[in-house]
Amino acid sequence: xxxxxxxxxxxxxxxxxxxxxxxxxxxQAVLAxxxxxxxxxxxxxxxxxxxALGQAAASDxxxxxxxxxxALDGIPVGLKDVIAVKDQPLTASSKMLANFISPYDAxxxxxxxxxxxxxxxxxxxxxFAMGSSTENSAFQPTRxxxxxxxxxxxxxxxxxxxxxxxxxxxxxxxxxGGSIRQPAALCGVVGLKxxxxxxxxxGLIAYASSLDQIGPFTRTVEDxxxxxxxxxxxxxxxxxxFKAAIPNYRAELDTRRGPWKLGIPKEYxxxxxxxxxxxAVEQAIAFYKNQGCEIREVxxxxxxxxxxxxxxxxxxxxxxxxxxxxxxxxxxxxxxxKDVVDGYFQSRAEGFGAEVKRRIILGTYVLxxxxxxxxxxxxxxVRTLIRQDFINAYKDxxxxxxxxxxxxxxxxxxxxxxxxxxxxxxxxxxVNLAGLPAISVPCGFTKGQLPIGLQLIxxxxxxxxxxxxxxSYERGHAWSAxxxxxx
Amino acid sequence: MSAPSDLNIDxxxxxxxxxxxxxxxxxxxxQLGSVLHHIEQLGQVDVTGVEPSAHAFAVDNxxxxxxxxxxxxxxxxxxxxxxxxxxxxxxxxxxx
Numbered sequence: 001x002x003x004x005x006x007x008x009x010x011x012x013x014x015x016x017x018x019x020x021x022x023x024x025x026x027x028q029a030v031l032a033x034x035x036x037x038x039x040x041x042x043x044x045x046x047x048x049x050x051x052a053l054g055q056a057a058a059s060d061x062x063x064x065x066x067x068x069x070x071a072l073d074g075i076p077v078g079l080k081d082v083i084a085v086k087d088q089p090l091t092a093s094s095k096m097l098a099n100f101i102s103p104y105d106a107x108x109x110x111x112x113x114x115x116x117x118x119x120x121x122x123x124x125x126x127x128f129a130m131g132s133s134t135e136n137s138a139f140q141p142t143r144x145x146x147x148x149x150x151x152x153x154x155x156x157x158x159x160x161x162x163x164x165x166x167x168x169x170x171x172x173x174x175x176x177g178g179s180i181r182q183p184a185a186l187c188g189v190v191g192l193k194x195x196x197x198x199x200x201x202x203g204l205i206a207y208a209s210s211l212d213q214i215g216p217f218t219r220t221v222e223d224x225x226x227x228x229x230x231x232x233x234x235x236x237x238x239x240x241x242f243k244a245a246i247p248n249y250r251a252e253l254d255t256r257r258g259p260w261k262l263g264i265p266k267e268y269x270x271x272x273x274x275x276x277x278x279x280a281v282e283q284a285i286a287f288y289k290n291q292g293c294e295i296r297e298v299x300x301x302x303x304x305x306x307x308x309x310x311x312x313x314x315x316x317x318x319x320x321x322x323x324x325x326x327x328x329x330x331x332x333x334x335x336x337x338k339d340v341v342d343g344y345f346q347s348r349a350e351g352f353g354a355e356v357k358r359r360i361i362l363g364t365y366v367l368x369x370x371x372x373x374x375x376x377x378x379x380x381x382v383r384t385l386i387r388q389d390f391i392n393a394y395k396d397x398x399x400x401x402x403x404x405x406x407x408x409x410x411x412x413x414x415x416x417x418x419x420x421x422x423x424x425x426x427x428x429x430x431v432n433l434a435g436l437p438a439i440s441v442p443c444g445f446t447k448g449q450l451p452i453g454l455q456l457i458x459x460x461x462x463x464x465x466x467x468x469x470x471x472s473y474e475r476g477h478a479w480s481a482x483x484x485x486x487x
Numbered sequence: 488m489s490a491p492s493d494l495n496i497d498x499x500x501x502x503x504x505x506x507x508x509x510x511x512x513x514x515x516x517x518q519l520g521s522v523l524h525h526i527e528q529l530g531q532v533d534v535t536g537v538e539p540s541a542h543a544f545a546v547d548n549x550x551x552x553x554x555x556x557x558x559x560x561x562x563x564x565x566x567x568x569x570x571x572x573x574x575x576x577x578x579x580x581x582x583x
Contacts, residue, residue, distance in 0.1 A: 380539030
């Protein structure tokens with residue numbers, strides 16, 4: 001049996017229930033691991049040992065009294081530093097919020113607490129979730145546990161790296177253009193981006209509100225079902241939250257066994273795809289075929305426009321969302337301002353990093369008088385066409401299979417040009433524009449022992465199906481049994 | 488579509504309320520020029536008769552009963568203010 005900190009929730013919960021293991025012992029093991037590997041990985045902006053142990057002790061007290069709150073009771077879960085936890089730092093990995101302490105809980109935080117999870121630490125990310133490598137953090141770059149000279153992906157790179165390194169049992173991230181799935185692929189863990197509206201965004205620092213969605217990173221698909229079940233569901237504090245009946249995702253896994261009709265979008269296998277990743281995904285497709293699934297080639301003809309539509313829509317929304325950081329009510333305030341208006345200019349100049357400034361500038365430009373129709377309005381129309389592509393494809397298939405990332409984990413500093421970095425997201429962005437659920441599951445390693453991710457894209461609010469399809473692949477493979485070798 | 492050279496960095500930075508250094512202006516102009524050049528290809532898409540999508544799904548306005556509920560205390564609300572005095576946020580002088 002592997003170390004405690006590498007085990008999935010499902011197994012740990014069973015051991016906690018039999019009292020063979022206590023939540024305090026488990027949390028101590030995760031904290032000890034965190035302290036041992038953090039100097040190499042750098043996944044956390046901060047963590048509060050006393051607070052985590054206090055939560056774990058409370059969990060043990062509940063269990064001793066026969067009042068366990070379920071599978072997550074006593075499980076250490078790390079949160080990306082864009083998700084609010086009352087009285088804990090909330091920085092978005094930005095100097096702008098370096099000293100901000102959250103006065104309230106995000107809805108996902110409230111729900112994890114209600115499920116008894118031990119909330120452990122503030123996980124690093126690209127500043128304001130803008131990036132694909134976590135190098136845009138104002139505090140430190142996070143390193144990939146499989147090769148610490150490489151990035152963990154982004155923007156939720158702290159969430160994927162911490163999980164891969166055994167510094168948490170599950171984590172949450174947020175996904176606006178691939179920020180859960182791409183780091184999950186690069187770090188060899190499961191990452192789920194749910195349907196837009198399934199999970200409340202209340203208490204999530206906004207980047208691009210029509211695209212942002214919170215989701216879990218876990219070791220197994222079953223664990224993703226457990227965490228999703230705890231955090232999904234309608235919330236009156238998010239006007240875009242969907243009133244859907246939430247199934248018991250974990251129980252549903254056993255009732256859905258296929259075979260499924262799976263679509264292969266030909267546009268996702270073209271130029272720029274690393275041949276080793278292409279081969280691993282082809283093998284996964286062959287696996288499904290052997291399981292009796294019907295495999296069909298489908299076309300998503302507007303795929304080549306996804307990146308452009310995304311960088312207009314997302315930056316436009318970001319320029320509006322980030323207008324609130326003016327140095328007046330909270331956040332960084334410049335000490336070098338001539339007057340109140342100059343204070344806005346100086347506070348934002350000092351508080352934001354280069355990528356955030358670039359995206360605000362681009363978003364401001366595409367919304368500005370004279371350019372709105374040519375850029376923003378046109379991008380919104382192309383978004384309609386991109387969504388229609390998926391709707392058309394789903395007339396014939398249950399889900400789509402693609403690579404998650406065109407390339408495996410790259411070296412720190414390798415992609416200094418913004419456009420080159422943006423191309424990391426070509427297979428994940430369309431899903432956000434169309435509001436769909438998608439999951440990345442480990443599907444092998446390159447010759448250089450870097451993880452490869454398989455992306456499965458589902459139909460809106462059909463997470464139960466998507467998870468079952470992903471689990472049928474996982475059951476036939478043992479990729480998650482392998483762990484990075486951090487000394 | 489407009490040409491990428493249309494990006495007047497001074498004008499846009501002013502609209503965005505960000506003071507940029509001359510070095511930032513030069514590098515952002517060049518980098519965003521490449522991004523805008525890539526974006527030009529959206530001009531090839533025939534969008535005649537296509538409705539714009541602000542969200543992936545139709546989003547309706549949501550109304551709630553106007554009922555007072557517990558919120559943040561003054562102390563909690565001011566906890567992150569850069570400067571405060573007498574339960575108020577201190578700001579630079581606005582009117583001379």
